[in-house]
Amino acid sequence: xLNFTFCNPTKILFGKGMIKxxxxxxxxxxxxxxxYGGGSVKRxxxxxxxxxxxxxxxxxxxxxxxxxxAYETLMRCTEKVRDQKIDFLxxxxxxxxxxxxxFIAAAANFAGEPWDIVKSxxxxxxxxxxxxxxxxxxxxxxxxxxxxxxxxxxxxxxLPISNPHLFPKFSVLDPTKTFSLPASQIGxxxxxxxxxxxxxxxxxPVMGKxxxxxxxxxxxxxxxxxxxxxxxxxxxxxxxxxxxCATLGxxxxxxxxxxxxxxxxxIGHELTALHGLDHAKTLAIxxxxxxxxxxxxxxxxxxxxxxxxxxxxxxxxxxRMDEAIDKTREFFERMQVKTRLCDYGITAEAIxxxxxxLKAHGMVKLGEKFNVTPEMVEKILGQCL
Amino acid sequence: xLNFTFCNPTKILFGKGMIKxxxxxxxxxxxxxxxYGGGSVKRxxxxxxxxxxxxxxxxxxxxxxxxxxAYETLMRCTEKVRDQKIDFLxxxxxxxxxxxxxFIAAAANFAGEPWDIVKSxxxxxxxxxxxxxxxxxxxxxxxxxxxxxxxxxxxxxxLPISNPHLFPKFSVLDPTKTFSLPASQIGxxxxxxxxxxxxxxxxxPVMGKxxxxxxxxxxxxxxxxxxxxxxxxxxxxxxxxxxxCATLGxxxxxxxxxxxxxxxxxIGHELTALHGLDHAKTLAIxxxxxxxxxxxxxxxxxxxxxxxxxxxxxxxxxxRMDEAIDKTREFFERMQVKTRLCDYGITAEAIxxxxxxLKAHGMVKLGEKFNVTPEMVEKILGQCL
Numbered sequence: 001x002l003n004f005t006f007c008n009p010t011k012i013l014f015g016k017g018m019i020k021x022x023x024x025x026x027x028x029x030x031x032x033x034x035x036y037g038g039g040s041v042k043r044x045x046x047x048x049x050x051x052x053x054x055x056x057x058x059x060x061x062x063x064x065x066x067x068x069x070a071y072e073t074l075m076r077c078t079e080k081v082r083d084q085k086i087d088f089l090x091x092x093x094x095x096x097x098x099x100x101x102x103f104i105a106a107a108a109n110f111a112g113e114p115w116d117i118v119k120s121x122x123x124x125x126x127x128x129x130x131x132x133x134x135x136x137x138x139x140x141x142x143x144x145x146x147x148x149x150x151x152x153x154x155x156x157x158x159l160p161i162s163n164p165h166l167f168p169k170f171s172v173l174d175p176t177k178t179f180s181l182p183a184s185q186i187g188x189x190x191x192x193x194x195x196x197x198x199x200x201x202x203x204x205p206v207m208g209k210x211x212x213x214x215x216x217x218x219x220x221x222x223x224x225x226x227x228x229x230x231x232x233x234x235x236x237x238x239x240x241x242x243x244x245c246a247t248l249g250x251x252x253x254x255x256x257x258x259x260x261x262x263x264x265x266x267i268g269h270e271l272t273a274l275h276g277l278d279h280a281k282t283l284a285i286x287x288x289x290x291x292x293x294x295x296x297x298x299x300x301x302x303x304x305x306x307x308x309x310x311x312x313x314x315x316x317x318x319x320r321m322d323e324a325i326d327k328t329r330e331f332f333e334r335m336q337v338k339t340r341l342c343d344y345g346i347t348a349e350a351i352x353x354x355x356x357x358l359k360a361h362g363m364v365k366l367g368e369k370f371n372v373t374p375e376m377v378e379k380i381l382g383q384c385l
Numbered sequence: 386x387l388n389f390t391f392c393n394p395t396k397i398l399f400g401k402g403m404i405k406x407x408x409x410x411x412x413x414x415x416x417x418x419x420x421y422g423g424g425s426v427k428r429x430x431x432x433x434x435x436x437x438x439x440x441x442x443x444x445x446x447x448x449x450x451x452x453x454x455a456y457e458t459l460m461r462c463t464e465k466v467r468d469q470k471i472d473f474l475x476x477x478x479x480x481x482x483x484x485x486x487x488f489i490a491a492a493a494n495f496a497g498e499p500w501d502i503v504k505s506x507x508x509x510x511x512x513x514x515x516x517x518x519x520x521x522x523x524x525x526x527x528x529x530x531x532x533x534x535x536x537x538x539x540x541x542x543x544l545p546i547s548n549p550h551l552f553p554k555f556s557v558l559d560p561t562k563t564f565s566l567p568a569s570q571i572g573x574x575x576x577x578x579x580x581x582x583x584x585x586x587x588x589x590p591v592m593g594k595x596x597x598x599x600x601x602x603x604x605x606x607x608x609x610x611x612x613x614x615x616x617x618x619x620x621x622x623x624x625x626x627x628x629x630c631a632t633l634g635x636x637x638x639x640x641x642x643x644x645x646x647x648x649x650x651x652i653g654h655e656l657t658a659l660h661g662l663d664h665a666k667t668l669a670i671x672x673x674x675x676x677x678x679x680x681x682x683x684x685x686x687x688x689x690x691x692x693x694x695x696x697x698x699x700x701x702x703x704x705r706m707d708e709a710i711d712k713t714r715e716f717f718e719r720m721q722v723k724t725r726l727c728d729y730g731i732t733a734e735a736i737x738x739x740x741x742x743l744k745a746h747g748m749v750k751l752g753e754k755f756n757v758t759p760e761m762v763e764k765i766l767g768q769c770l
Contacts, residue, residue, distance in 0.1 A: 001560075001625040003400025008393070014642060015388025207622035209610065210629045213602025221594050237592035240386040244595045244642070253638075257399060257629070 004256040011170040030088035069100030089131035095140020099148035105129040122161030133171040138243040139189035141250025143171035158273040175239035187335040188280035190226040195283040200255040203368040208258040263366035284332040289383035389641040396555040410555040415473035454485030474516035480525020484533035490514040507546030518556040523628040524574035526635025528556035543658040560624035572720040573665035575611040580668040585640040588753040593643040648751035669717040674768035
């Protein structure tokens with residue numbers, strides 16, 4: 001097992017009706033800015049429920065944080081936060097709204113050019129406004145971690161940031177708030193969570209047996225509950241398990257003490273930035289090809305994954321690995337997420353631009369062994385067609 | 386899944402050599418009291434290593450916190466802490482030292498009679514001195530939770546306390562510091578961790594599939610690594626996995642959203658208080674009988690445990706449950722922890738006094754269904770002989 005430090009101070013309020021408890025988590029004198037996205041939280045009543053839980057507070061709102069939150073949008077909110085001397089942010093929405101709110105929290109009192117926060121991958125952040133979250137879409141894990149992904153529209157750049165100042169003070173996870181999500185977002189959320197976990201699990205063994213068991217437990221739960229969530233949208237327990245899986249899949253626990261990959265995510269970010277594909281769809285496309293091409297590097301973990309997650313114990317090693325990768329792709333398709341570039345109208349001609357963008361962002365030695373080069377990315381994308 | 390709140394702010398510094406990083410976690414101007422037990426940390430050099438990591442700090446020491454830390458001892462330390470205006474405590478040792486230090490942290494500035502802290506099960510605590518821990522014996526989980534168990538020698542009372550102010554600020558978990566532990570303490574530690582997990586897992590199903598998978602993952606790891614730790618005492622990874630299991634087994638994660646039992650622990654505490662048995666030994670004695678007598682109440686989870694943890698899928702339901710309970714007992718014995726009262730020279734005559742003590746402490750409706758009455762405890766203990 002590798003050495004690690006682990007600290008996750010976010011308070012989770014989990015379950016039906018927990019929104020009503022948020023006033024206990026926010027100082028009475030706080031000036032709050034509620035941030036949200038395209039307005040679904042307005043239509044489904046969640047925003048009203050949040051405001052009703054905060055009687056007597058000084059509250060403003062900022063709407064319009066889009067999927068793949070844009071620096072340009074977030075800077076408009078940051079200006080408002082500065083002008084109005086807001087001192088608490090409350091994100092109501094999914095991962096994009098929470099990610100965007102993290103950037104605003106970091107940028108509000110940032111000394112210098114705010115884009116430097118992103119350029120430094122968050123390392124330059126020295127403080128942030130306190131913020132909480134009310135989660136409506138389980139997927140990103142942002143509700144209980146200190147990371148975010150920010151997009152600059154002008155340059156089609158999508159980059160991750162991370163900083164210990166960017167943990168939410170609290171997050172409300174009420175599974176009933178996910179009942180009204182369209183099937184496509186449930187599918188995306190399950191795939192996103194699944195690939196978060198494989199990025200931290202399908203690397204090489206370091207005798208992190210605890211971490212492996214936890215990761216496998218989350219994957220098994222996703223496989224069991226994901227299709228159920230599509231078949232039975234108002235099944236509370238199914239939604240609760242998926243929601244808690246998504247949070248635990250990326251809160252720092254399963255990665256503590258083991259190597260991490262993230263090459264699939266980095267390639268996926270470029271596909272989203274260039275072609276506008278949903279984040280999860282890019283992961284569903286890239287992961288199977290990624291695993292197949294790096295089979296030798298990942299052999300021991302892939303065999304363990306085949307056996308413990310998919311129950312595959314027959315056949316030679318190569319066949320077992322292939323079967324596990326096939327089952328992974330089938331699972332994504334069962335979640336109604338397509339797994340080929342052609343499914344989204346993207347052809348071989350698009351590949352060089354993706355590789356160039358990765359190079360431009362310094363992503364030339366990806367993966368847990370730093371051996372995923374631009375040449376390998378080209379090969380991987382070739383198998384995604 | 387049940388509603389829950391989860392918040393665990395303790396920072397974990399895990400791995401070889403991590404003691405050297407503790408100065409970053411303690412304010413420079415702090416007046417530190419290092420607390421420890423019988424002196425093994427002096428003999429094996431851990432105490433010196435801790436002091437060397439804190440150059441320039443104002444440090445005092447308090448030695449002699451015993452297993453099952455005694456209120457009487459802890460109050461002597463509390464007086465010293467008050468007199469010397471100590472403002473940071475640093476526990477160096479196992480669960481007893483950390484538990485004792487939590488009590489001292491709560492008592493130092495407690496307004497009122499300190500025993501009330503214990504009598505209220507910790508509920509009366511409004512503040513506590515900040516404290517950290519350097520763990521040398523993985524078992525109790527105290528290094529990453531807000532609970533403790535305190536014993537009053539004068540009245541042979543052993544009671545649990547818990548309060549959100551009692552999380553360590555940080556804990557160092559260096560597996561190499563466990564290499565010198567005697568086999569008996571490794572066996573005890575594995576059994577203690579195992580039973581912490583079953584108290585949170587072997588209840589009744591509430592569709593907490595995530596929690597079940599995490600608990601099962603930890604149990605499987607203990608079964609795999611426990612005997613290895615006895616056979617190969619300086620195997621770093623084996624010790625690392627056991628250490629992390631012990632911490633995650635009782636840090637609030639696997640209990641969040643599911644029912645909890647703890648009847649085995651409450652009975653065990655009385656056995657320790659009256660007969661001086663090691664905590665883990667009491668659990669190894671009580672758990673098998675507890676599970677057998679409450680088989681109907683725990684049926685669904687016992688069958689799941691049989692299948693997923695022990696791979697038992699043949700036979701009728703009753704036979705599968707019995708086999709799982711037998712395997713549990715065999716595992717404890719394989720960890721060199723005896724599982725019968727007679728192994729420790731305790732006979733049937735001792736049972737009524739245990740039941741009386743439970744009654745005296747208000748423990749008359751134990752377990753996840755509050756149906757473990759004094760009469761049932763008597764029956765359970767009868768099967769422990």
